[in-house]
Amino acid sequence: MSLLTVSGLTISYPDSEEPAVRDLSFAIASAESVGIVGESGAGKSQTALAILGLLPGNAKVNGSIMLADTEIVRASPRALRKVRAHKVSMIFQDPATALNPYMKVGHQLKAVLLEHGLVAPGKAKQICIEMLERVQLPDPQRQYHAYPHQLSGGMRQRVLIAAALIGEPDLIVADEPTTALDVTVQAQILTLLAQLRRESNTALLLITHDLAVISQNCERLLVMDQGCLVEEGSCKEVFGHPAHPHTIRLLASVSRIDAEAPQRLSAQDTQTVLDVKQLGVSFRDRRRGGRFVAVQPVDLSIEAGESLAIVGESGSGKTSLARAIAGLLAETSGSVTFLGEPLPGHVARRSKAVRRQLQMVFQEPLSSLNPAMRVGEIVAEPLKVHSPAESTDVRTKRVSEMLARVGLAWNLVDRYPHELSGGQAQRVAIARALMLKPGLLICDEALSALDGTVRSEIIALLKAEQQKSRLSLMIITHDLGVVREMCDRVIVMHEGRVCEQGSNEEIFSRAQHPYTKALLAAVPVMVC
Amino acid sequence: MKTSSGNRRPRYAILGNRLVVVCLLALLAIAVLSIVGTIASPYSVEEISFDQNFEGPSLGGGHWFGTDDLGRDLFVRTLKGTQITFLIAIVATMVSLVIGVTYGAIAGYFGGKIDAIMMRAVDALYAMPFIFFVILLMVVFERSLTLMFIAIGAINWLDTARIVRGQTISLKQRAFVDAARMVGVSNFAIIARHIAPNLLGIVIVYVTLTIPQIILFESFLSFLGLGVQEPQTSLGALVSEGVSRMERAPWMLLFPASFLAVMLLCLNFLGDGLRDVFDPKSAKA
Numbered sequence: 001m002s003l004l005t006v007s008g009l010t011i012s013y014p015d016s017e018e019p020a021v022r023d024l025s026f027a028i029a030s031a032e033s034v035g036i037v038g039e040s041g042a043g044k045s046q047t048a049l050a051i052l053g054l055l056p057g058n059a060k061v062n063g064s065i066m067l068a069d070t071e072i073v074r075a076s077p078r079a080l081r082k083v084r085a086h087k088v089s090m091i092f093q094d095p096a097t098a099l100n101p102y103m104k105v106g107h108q109l110k111a112v113l114l115e116h117g118l119v120a121p122g123k124a125k126q127i128c129i130e131m132l133e134r135v136q137l138p139d140p141q142r143q144y145h146a147y148p149h150q151l152s153g154g155m156r157q158r159v160l161i162a163a164a165l166i167g168e169p170d171l172i173v174a175d176e177p178t179t180a181l182d183v184t185v186q187a188q189i190l191t192l193l194a195q196l197r198r199e200s201n202t203a204l205l206l207i208t209h210d211l212a213v214i215s216q217n218c219e220r221l222l223v224m225d226q227g228c229l230v231e232e233g234s235c236k237e238v239f240g241h242p243a244h245p246h247t248i249r250l251l252a253s254v255s256r257i258d259a260e261a262p263q264r265l266s267a268q269d270t271q272t273v274l275d276v277k278q279l280g281v282s283f284r285d286r287r288r289g290g291r292f293v294a295v296q297p298v299d300l301s302i303e304a305g306e307s308l309a310i311v312g313e314s315g316s317g318k319t320s321l322a323r324a325i326a327g328l329l330a331e332t333s334g335s336v337t338f339l340g341e342p343l344p345g346h347v348a349r350r351s352k353a354v355r356r357q358l359q360m361v362f363q364e365p366l367s368s369l370n371p372a373m374r375v376g377e378i379v380a381e382p383l384k385v386h387s388p389a390e391s392t393d394v395r396t397k398r399v400s401e402m403l404a405r406v407g408l409a410w411n412l413v414d415r416y417p418h419e420l421s422g423g424q425a426q427r428v429a430i431a432r433a434l435m436l437k438p439g440l441l442i443c444d445e446a447l448s449a450l451d452g453t454v455r456s457e458i459i460a461l462l463k464a465e466q467q468k469s470r471l472s473l474m475i476i477t478h479d480l481g482v483v484r485e486m487c488d489r490v491i492v493m494h495e496g497r498v499c500e501q502g503s504n505e506e507i508f509s510r511a512q513h514p515y516t517k518a519l520l521a522a523v524p525v526m527v528c
Numbered sequence: 529m530k531t532s533s534g535n536r537r538p539r540y541a542i543l544g545n546r547l548v549v550v551c552l553l554a555l556l557a558i559a560v561l562s563i564v565g566t567i568a569s570p571y572s573v574e575e576i577s578f579d580q581n582f583e584g585p586s587l588g589g590g591h592w593f594g595t596d597d598l599g600r601d602l603f604v605r606t607l608k609g610t611q612i613t614f615l616i617a618i619v620a621t622m623v624s625l626v627i628g629v630t631y632g633a634i635a636g637y638f639g640g641k642i643d644a645i646m647m648r649a650v651d652a653l654y655a656m657p658f659i660f661f662v663i664l665l666m667v668v669f670e671r672s673l674t675l676m677f678i679a680i681g682a683i684n685w686l687d688t689a690r691i692v693r694g695q696t697i698s699l700k701q702r703a704f705v706d707a708a709r710m711v712g713v714s715n716f717a718i719i720a721r722h723i724a725p726n727l728l729g730i731v732i733v734y735v736t737l738t739i740p741q742i743i744l745f746e747s748f749l750s751f752l753g754l755g756v757q758e759p760q761t762s763l764g765a766l767v768s769e770g771v772s773r774m775e776r777a778p779w780m781l782l783f784p785a786s787f788l789a790v791m792l793l794c795l796n797f798l799g800d801g802l803r804d805v806f807d808p809k810s811a812k813a
Contacts, residue, residue, distance in 0.1 A: 326710060355711075360706070360707070370704040370725075372722075381708070381721075
């Protein structure tokens with residue numbers, strides 16, 4: 001007897017023609033773990049929300065979702081409240097926003113118990129503390145009284161897991177539970193989740209875009225594409241013998257740390273493009289006074305046509321380092337030499353010629369494009385600044401050439417950024433950066449927000465550019481798979497310090513530093 | 529270039545929004561009427577005839593909206609008042625917008641010491657009692673419409689500057705400003721091309737709140753005898769006059785008040801619609 005039976009589920013919204021989820025049917029047995037994979041817009045999260053009856057009011061839901069003996073579709077709010085926490089609960093993607101910032105975490109946990117009348121009010125606190133202990137939150141007695149902002153991301157996610165488990169549900173729906181977390185924390189959280197599930201025999205529906213995470217945590221998986229279920233089966237079957245072309249594409253786009261290292265494109269002459277000596281970054285600490293050191297003095301250099309990766313978890317100082325080199329930070333120490341010329345610290349004091357050569361692509365493709373400008377204007381802006389005398393015809397021609405080069409159709413030229421997909425937006429950002437034929441392109445987590453297949457397309461695009469114009473790349477990322485796939489040299493940063501640097505092969509096969517080893521061990525690897 | 533065809537889409541979008549079109553047409557009709565009507569009418573604003581005072585509105589008698597306590601034709605006076613009110617609202621709003629947006633955007637964008645000095649100056653101006661300031665202005669110089677514009681604009685830009693500064697601070701931290709810097713765009717071009725267009729939405733909403741406020745402020749000044757002076761008039765002045773004669777001659781309140789109400793309503797809806805149009809995200813393809 002299956003715990004959850006979804007049949008013919010279709011979810012549509014009045015303002016879009018295509019339904020978000022179309023005719024989806026699947027079942028989950030008790031204590032089973034099932035994964036849903038798919039790219040953004042595949043309908044994964046909509047499915048999760050539908051199972052909890054959390055879809056927005058304007059969603060039109062057809063079909064049936066049977067949880068044990070309750071029909072969720074068209075259930076009354078009262079009936080849903082009875083089911084939630086008790087029978088099914090959810091772990092959300094972003095632990096920072098899923099917790100109420102004005103409530104102590106202990107009280108948020110207690111609220112789950114008391115709202116549903118699961119225990120007597122007198123006992124609630126004790127049970128909450130026990131639960132916090134079970135999710136291995138350090139010092140639960142004290143953390144019970146902590147506010148969410150006083151906890152780290154990993155600790156918050158533990159609290160959310162505690163809140164999801166405290167009602168002893170039969171099914172947990174986890175929507176990208178570790179996407180917002182660092183990889184070492186992700187590994188801990190996933191281990192914890194697996195352990196707790198074993199203890200209490202809870203079924204799990206795990207939604208993620210990361211195939212490796214699914215392969216390690218699920219028995220069965222569903223592959224979704226544009227609202228449809230395209231493939232279903234045990235992890236072994238699907239990963240071993242994928243049948244649907246979409247699954248094959250998904251699998252091919254996974255950047256694996258156990259892949260072959262890339263061949264250096266052109267290693268014959270070694271012209272140094274960027275030479276950084278003792279570059280340090282510190283910020284004024286307003287609350288405590290004094291200074292907060294984000295990056296300890298670092299030496300690094302990049303040669304022409306080389307790609308250098310800077311790897312680290314959040315707070316390691318990798319983005320501060322990149323922004324310091326780009327000249328976007330006011331207070332830095334040390335020296336940056338670019339193409340043989342010393343660079344002033346701030347971008348406003350750098351010469352136009354230098355600015356042209358040093359470009360940057362940012363993490364969030366959408367926020368790096370001005371929402372009030374059209375694609376054509378955005379891509380043409382560098383030309384406007386650097387060759388103001390050019391006629392509009394020449395400019396239009398160059399814009400159209402550049403759009404073609406990054407693989408964008410000409411008809412996008414009149415679109416606003418919000419009308420683009422994430423991948424298209426990032427291509428526009430890359431087009432803008434390449435417009436000036438830079439010598440060095442800094443990519444600050446430029447690939448992190450993208451889907452797997454889009455990411456591999458962008459990687460191919462960057463590699464092609466590198467081959468064409470001996471572009472040097474500085475890739476700031478937390479994704480070791482990407483590093484393995486496209487970088488020649490790697491710098492590993494931890495808490496503002498460089499803890500190891502070396503060639504791709506050295507870091508991935510013969511890591512010396514314990515932190516590097518821990519990082520590599522934490523990366524989920526496909527098991528099948 | 530194809531993209532430089534500017535505001536093509538906003539124009540379409542404006543026409544697509546029925547409420548905005550209706551309001552726009554209504555405002556236009558009122559404006560045209562106020563100009564044509566004052567010229568075409570046989571009566572003048574200042575012509576007094578005591579034997580015709582407090583005449584009720586009639587189509588046949590010539591005084592369509594009736595007459596006031598001094599026997600002046602209310603139709604012409606209402607239209608004249610509408611003209612003045614329009615003028616004050618638009619000019620004073622423009623003054624406060626231009627000063628406020630420039631000031632606020634510069635303070636917010638450059639931040640640090642510049643911001644501190646500029647905003648403390650605003651605080652200092654806030655601390656001045658403005659009625660007192662206006663009275664002084666009126667006493668020292670002659671009472672004139674220009675002075676009204678300056679006085680009202682000078683009060684209103686302070687609010688605009690504060691709002692714009694706050695918005696600018698949050699906008700300048702967005703990655704597209706960094707991206708523009710990397711590409712080499714100068715500071716003032718960043719303010720003009722990247723910051724200002726993104727302020728438009730909030731500024732337009734603010735303007736729709738400002739215009740009624742200015743209209744009310746003007747009528748308040750007129751009430752104190754510091755605003756528009758007889759025989760010139762404004763809707764605010766007519767309304768306050770109408771209120772005092774409400775029992776004897778209700779039409780003296782009714783006509784100017786309905787003009788004022790229609791104008792304010794239309795401006796509010798227009799602002800709502802314009803905000804949708806200028807926010808690229810809400811425009812439907």
